Amino acid sequence: MRAGNLLVGNAENAAALEMTLVGGAFEFETSAVIALTGSDFGAGLPLWSPMEVKTGQTIRCGATRSGARCYLSVRGGIGVPQVMGSSSVHVMTGVGGHALRAGDVLPIGQAAIRRPRAPARGAPEYNSGGRLRITPAPQADWFAADWYRGGYVVSEESNRMGLRLRGPMIPSPGGHMLTEGVPLGAIQVPPDGQPIILFVEHQTTGGYPKPGNVISADFCRLGQLRPRDEVHFELISLEQALTALQEQEKWLYAL
Amino acid sequence: MPVPRVVVRSREVTIRPASDRSLLISFGGEISMESHHQVRLLTQSLEGLRGILNLHPAYASVLIDFDPRLRTHAEVESSVRERMESAVHAAPAPVRTVEIPVCYGGDFGPDLPDVGRHTGFSPERVVELHAAADYLVYFVGFSTCFPYLGGLPPELATPRLSAPRKHVPVGSVAIGGGQAGIYPLASPGGWRLIGRTRLRLFDPEGSPPPLLRMGDRVRFIPVPEARL
Numbered sequence: 001m002r003a004g005n006l007l008v009g010n011a012e013n014a015a016a017l018e019m020t021l022v023g024g025a026f027e028f029e030t031s032a033v034i035a036l037t038g039s040d041f042g043a044g045l046p047l048w049s050p051m052e053v054k055t056g057q058t059i060r061c062g063a064t065r066s067g068a069r070c071y072l073s074v075r076g077g078i079g080v081p082q083v084m085g086s087s088s089v090h091v092m093t094g095v096g097g098h099a100l101r102a103g104d105v106l107p108i109g110q111a112a113i114r115r116p117r118a119p120a121r122g123a124p125e126y127n128s129g130g131r132l133r134i135t136p137a138p139q140a141d142w143f144a145a146d147w148y149r150g151g152y153v154v155s156e157e158s159n160r161m162g163l164r165l166r167g168p169m170i171p172s173p174g175g176h177m178l179t180e181g182v183p184l185g186a187i188q189v190p191p192d193g194q195p196i197i198l199f200v201e202h203q204t205t206g207g208y209p210k211p212g213n214v215i216s217a218d219f220c221r222l223g224q225l226r227p228r229d230e231v232h233f234e235l236i237s238l239e240q241a242l243t244a245l246q247e248q249e250k251w252l253y254a255l
Numbered sequence: 256m257p258v259p260r261v262v263v264r265s266r267e268v269t270i271r272p273a274s275d276r277s278l279l280i281s282f283g284g285e286i287s288m289e290s291h292h293q294v295r296l297l298t299q300s301l302e303g304l305r306g307i308l309n310l311h312p313a314y315a316s317v318l319i320d321f322d323p324r325l326r327t328h329a330e331v332e333s334s335v336r337e338r339m340e341s342a343v344h345a346a347p348a349p350v351r352t353v354e355i356p357v358c359y360g361g362d363f364g365p366d367l368p369d370v371g372r373h374t375g376f377s378p379e380r381v382v383e384l385h386a387a388a389d390y391l392v393y394f395v396g397f398s399t400c401f402p403y404l405g406g407l408p409p410e411l412a413t414p415r416l417s418a419p420r421k422h423v424p425v426g427s428v429a430i431g432g433g434q435a436g437i438y439p440l441a442s443p444g445g446w447r448l449i450g451r452t453r454l455r456l457f458d459p460e461g462s463p464p465p466l467l468r469m470g471d472r473v474r475f476i477p478v479p480e481a482r483l
Contacts (some may be wrong), residue, residue: 081465083459093440096460120391138271138279161398179283179396179403180320181311183277205396213274216323238328241275245323 003124004037004073005124006051006255007117014077014111017100019070021226023061024100028053028070032108033075033116034228039067039126039224050075050117067126069226075116079109091160120255124248126224130231132197133218135241137186139209142173145212148233152195156227157247160201163225169193170211179207185214185222186232215242218244258294261402268293268339270332276323278331286405288459290315291393295347295470300338306343307331312394314403333386350374352472355437355452357428358480361452370447382477384408386448390473392437399442402416402464404435404473419445426452428475438464450475 017026025042035050036043041061051204053059061070061173065189076129080087083096090096100106134148157164182188186198188208197214198206199222212233214222225231236244268270273279280291280297294345298312301319302467311318318430321331359382360367371378390406412433420443423429427438429446439457467473 025364026435090398095440104344133327135272135275138281139272151321176284176317178286178314180279180281180316181273181277181396183274185274201398202383203396203398204309205313205394210273216277220395238272238275245275 001025001071004035004071007035008033008073008075009112009114009116010077011113016071017137019061024061025058025060027058033057035073038070040065041070048123050116054246061079068226074108074110077109077111079107084143084184117255126221133215133236134212134232134233135238137210137213140211142209143211151232154225154227154229160199162199163197165195173209177207177209179205182206186210187212215219215241258420272328278319278328283315286314296342300342314393340423354474354476355454356478357450357452357475358478364449366447367449370413370449373404374411378468379402384411386475386477392467394469395465399440402437402467407433407435413447419443
């Protein structure tokens, strides 16, 4: 989403449309500059490239041909009001509005801050064999040293709040755990030993122990995981995680 | 005002990374007034710090989310240590007491009979005990400013439902184990519902949004259905 905004000349956090697994048809009442980023939803248009749409033109996105999510960014941003500092919808509670439905009409905003960019050179590698890099989390030493070595499958019950994984049981350490704040990408292990990765709509606090946390540079991979995709964890150091993030940012800002 | 569940513990503070973009500050592993005060002071003192994205206070810890492009773990840690030192001398924010009118039982509190059965009290006695206690908002959390209340009389502790309800109505007043709480928005939930309030705890368009804040005192006032 950030890349799409940068390509059309918006600030990186301008409001854009997110499609999950299937897309939709988007008719433009005026001409506009747009970009499609993320996964290929079969729109028949180049991805990772700013392009002009004409008045009356319809962009049709179908079912995904690669990962879980595709982003439609529009030069100027989507002009929806912010609630508590965010243009997003919290789907579970309805704070900020509702998920889009057929017939909804959205205004194009005025958030463009520079000229559209050239088509991106290269795209992030989402599908690196399902590898998710992780760093140790606060309860890491409650777990066996090799807790993360199993292979997992993304469950159908996953959503923007969390990705539920199915696979070898991670023995629950028991122990007395006080509810504490939980960060994005935290891997929670409930008593059934099946890990849950907290995602963008996650709760602010939780009481399950956390052996690891997905690194920031792999959040974009988390967002592209579909039900039944296979994942495995690779434990790295904080320094390696921050280096990976710097490299990703360098790519993004060189767009 | 009597203070619920005081457990005095050492002042140990641990600061460690929770992820590559967050730091967890812990004041021991117990629920106590002392750690609550430390959490409250630290949270107040960190508000508005540049590069900090979110503060998640809890019973005995504060999680600090920051932008790793603007701040390193070491920088955030030294800000925390600095602010903790000066916060020791800061006056805590004044304590507010919030009264919550509750209509107990019936459709509003479908689990009141179960709480009675579990605790061995009549539903009327459960209400009496629940409304006689003083509660403290340890923190607000989960997904929509859910207030985690300490101070439930221990004899009212009732285990959560074995399977959570898919829909708990907004304003439901509930017991979950030894904790008390109020559902700020309709959501799924596994706590025992004993009543409901018409007060809106969470209004996303309101400013400031949550009615209850960390450190507030709460009293429940029984009211008839007509006044709800």
